[in-house]
Amino acid sequence: MNNRAMAKTELPAFGVRFMVGRDAGGHWVVSDREGRVGGLFTDRASAVHFAMFESDHLPGAVYCLPDHMILSLGPAFENRAMSPRMKIAGRA
Template sequence: MKHFVENTPKLSEKCRFLVGRNLCGDWVVCDRRKQVGGIFVDQGSAVHFAESETNHEPGSVWCVGEEACLLADPWEDLNAKDRAR
């Protein structure tokens, strides 16, 4: 698996949730607001949860690629990458 931050285009402020796999291969949902999230048995369940939390607002959920890996706090990793630019 590749490191998540290296393969992510700049996400809009509208995007609240990231959906992807962690290092163990589990499907996870990470909330930008750090209010909710979870570990799911499949991608569909993870996306369904994230979409329902945002009332299906377009652009609020982003799925990382199959080769990417979500870390413990991907939002913090993204912020650090933006600060380094």
Template structure:
């Protein structure tokens, strides 16, 4: 009997980082820099990131409290 390897298609979900910018607004941005947003509160930023990453476990991380994110870096 011959073994065959079945490979899964590459994941299309994004990995996100959520944290505050230098003005205290909440930022959610993906690691590729292809999508993200500025939000009024943490819950909204996390909701966006979870939705954009298809709710996959481990795709959303919180930045350390002392880190300041930018949507463009």
């Protein structure tokens, strides 16, 4: 199967606030519907934990993408360079 980016209009349910998946580099990504809240994570469990916490553990608020889908952080994060002071969650 070909990898393809998940379009914001393809969300599976009305109540989904966060999507969890992998970016093109294999990092775990969390992104909200509007592309304003999200992050990079070293493992799936940390990404899901963050998304569940941010959505107040509401059922159906977090959607995990299928493995063949690519997820990006969204426009609010795309032009930001990682500085040495920034850390990916889960890394020391």
